[in-house]
């Protein structure tokens with residue numbers, strides 16, 4: 405008889421063939437077997453309410469019937485062509501009509517790739533080299549993006565330090581690091597440095613919101629210094645609003661990057677921007693010297709595009725974003741209330757559609773502020789939630805449209821258990 409494989413068996417197998425026992429993304433101590441709607445199950449059959457949702461893409465939940473139909477319709481027609489296809493063209497059209505800065509779109513396969521090309525595009529357009537990036541800002545895994553992503557030592561701004569081995573020293577010279585939410589710091593950098601091509605920013609940096617006027621201030625500084633503004637909307641695009649953070653906050657960047665939701669759970673991402681900038685992907689218009697060579701086997705993949713298009717069609721329906729926000733607000737309030745009632749210092753941070761808790765009473769506006777939070781309490785809280793059937797990342801809770809009243813009731817009970825665990829830990833200190 406064949407032996408049934410437990411989760412522990414799979415973990416042991418993974419440890420043999422995968423460095424650090426995993427794919428590099430998430431806790432390798434859990435193996436997800438399947439997902440349906442708002443729930444996922446691990447390889448031991450334990451059920452969880454899913455607030456990780458694939459790190460953002462599964463905004464409609466797992467196995468949404470309309471998305472499945474769209475995918476099943478496309479698959480027999482062909483899964484990958486490397487050539488233009490109608491689904492990809494329709495997806496580009498929909499992005500252009502939804503996203504304020506998007507006049508043209510170029511597809512890639514991952515968000516990090518989109519960010520890498522956005523930076524390169526800004527250099528090609530401006531003829532300058534340097535990039536301003538914010539400490540703690542996440543833009544994928546390119547060499548530039550690894551600069552001061554999650555530094556554990558403090559250096560003076562604007563010095564960049566790599567968070568990965570294997571990056572040549574010269575990359576740090578091209579990246580200027582600024583603290584998030586400090587307009588004066590960016591203004592002074594731009595007045596000293598003449599070679600800046602772009603500022604790249606997450607309009608909601610991880611879970612830290614921009615202060616009122618901050619994004620508009622960045623826009624004004626970019627205009628003043630002829631520097632391009634890149635919004636990394638890999639997470640916020642089609643989540644904070646249908647037109648992303650740029651629609652919600654009313655600030656239009658020159659270029660934005662999109663991923664996650666636009667691929668409906670399949671590998672697809674994009675960069676989009678003004679036509680005169682995007683034309684640097686067209687050699688016939690800009691000439692060989694100013695042209696960005698860009699291609700990729702899976703770019704504009706028709707299955708991914710079909711899934712993304714259907715996801716976006718569902719999101720356009722009346723009330724979708726109101727429902728998402730209301731669900732997120734309920735999740736936010738239930739945790740805030742329980743922690744407040746227990747007298748635990750904390751701060752809720754983010755947007756109703758994605759947020760998390762930092763265990764500190766200090767107002768957090770940047771990466772260094774976030775570092776002052778009590779990480780031990782954070783780990784305890786997240787571990788207790790997991791034990792009680794909640795699946796989320798240690799740094800974010802993603803609301804989804806699949807969450808229903810049963811999920812909220814289960815989450816409420818889990819939150820109470822996790823808050824009790826925190827109270828016990830605090831008492832024992």
Ligand SMILES: Cc1ncc(COP(=O)(O)O)c(C=O)c1O
Pocket residue numbers: 459513514515516517519542543544545606636637638639663664673
């Ligand atoms: C803001 C932001 N930018 C870029 C990326 C990279 O996207 P991907 O993982 O698809 O490369 C992520 C991934 O989570 C992200 O959150």
